[in-house]
């Protein structure tokens with residue numbers, strides 16, 4: 001469980017997050033939505049400990065740093081490392097030499113890396129470098145890296161951003177599959193409400209640095225405050241969004 005109380009965050013004179021109270025429960029798949037620039041990525045980085053908030057508290061019951069992982073919006077793969085070594089990175093505490101992992105280390109992490117690469121359908125691409133992959137494949141590598149250590153908390157920043165509908169569906173299905181398999185707490189940022197809302201159990205909405213809605217997906221379009229309703233109905237056509245998948 002991660003809980004934040006009255007988080008405020010500024011970059012210089014620009015305030016990005018203002019007075020956020022939030023809770024991420026264990027073993028729950030939650031969504032985080034909000035217009036571009038509303039502070040979603042900054043908020044995830046605060047939850048992951050990448051940034052310290054200007055004020056407010058982040059409280060969690062997580063003792064090892066490997067129990068919380070962040071999939072960066074921009075992917076953040078290492079261009080010179082193979083897919084295998086990119087995915088192995090969290091398992092060796094980032095200690096990957098430029099010429100790859102030595103055989104002694106490889107042995108101890110191989111099963112875990114191969115298993116997750118199998119999940120994301122990239123076993124055959126294990127020894128390619130990121131430049132040889134499509135955008136969707138790179139996203140799957142990032143997802144595999146975020147989940148290879150089986151973290152108790154996975155913060156996934158817009159994993160379908162810029163992907164076509166088929167590649168987006170593949171990524172969303174993988175997230176749901178991995179969630180069902182070992183039930184981490186997942187906070188999933190997406191602009192794609194049509195794919196997000198059916199799979200999450202809870203949704204949070206950020207608007208202009210404030211958390212304006214936290215609750216069930218059923219009520220987001222009906223009961224959220226006026227500006228969320230405006231944001232949701234103007235930016236996204238929600239017709240055809242079914243109830244969430246079990």
Ligand SMILES: Nc1ncnc2c1ncn2[C@@H]1O[C@H](COP(=O)(O)OP(=O)(O)OP(=O)(O)O)[C@@H](O)[C@H]1O
Nearest residue numbers: 011016034035036037038039040041042043073158
């Ligand atoms: N390191 C930084 N220094 C200064 N300003 C920043 C920094 N990181 C983010 N910001 C600003 O904080 C605001 C929120 O940015 P953030 O990246 O969290 O938005 P977002 O909701 O993730 O948007 P998007 O949906 O486009 O990814 C933006 O105005 C951005 O310019």
Ligand SMILES: [Mg+2]
Nearest residue numbers: 040041042073
């Ligand atoms: Mg972002």
